[in-house]
Amino acid sequence: MRKPCCDKQDTNKGAWSKQEDQKLIDYIRTHGEGCWRSLPKAAGLHRCGKSCRLRWTNYLRPDIKRGNFAQDEEDLIIKLHALLGNRWSLLAGRLPGRTDNEVKNYWNSHLRKKLISMGIDPNNHRLDHIPRPQLPQRHDISATVTSKHAVSNAKVISADNDRVSDAGSCLEDETSGDSNLNLDLTISVPSLSSALVDEDNNKPQNNVSVVAGAIGSDELPTLLLFR
């Protein structure tokens, strides 16, 4: 059996006091982040390392942007969620000053409901209440890629021919610049058009799936296309 991360008998739980916050801030200012397991004892805190790390990363870090989400941040979260799903740390990484916990909470308390009220399934970002045949076929491609922020450094890999291209440059044309919520789930990438469009009748293909995720260690989303 794995040992608990700390001695539970001697640790505080629940809300942090101002004194505890100050101890943590002072310690990290002096010694820097890291070695969370030994930090509580060294800093004189009766908390487990996990709790200290969470308090620091979600609340005390000086670069955290607090307060309401701006409209463009909201749009970006929706678009990134369509692309990456519930990978909150990855989403938060694209929103400077926002934490994964904050993005996750905002999604669950605001954005999910907003999408539902618009008739959009927040799980797959598809229009939920319109019979499928009425939708344009291009909605079958279940990813939203219209933000330069989200994909400027992403790679796109076609499973067909192993072609790798820079999604940022490919997708730049898709960014219209208006701040309206854009839930068009189209990827119209010039270099990928052959993968997404049936060359015989020039119609979008239904059987192309787009899978997004971080592959490797660079934390950048990679798009995989499968027929």
Add this chain to the structure above:
DNA sequence: AACAAGTTCAACCGCATAACA
């Protein structure tokens, strides 16, 4: 004013995995 119901968000828990011995 008092209470119930709904909402928000900080914090916790358990799991996966990276790092290390």
Add this chain to the structure above:
DNA sequence: GTGTTATGCGGTTGAACTTGT
């Protein structure tokens, strides 16, 4: 190569707060 430990992540919880009756 294997076992152990530390860290990070996503899901969940529950206290505090807000809104409605």
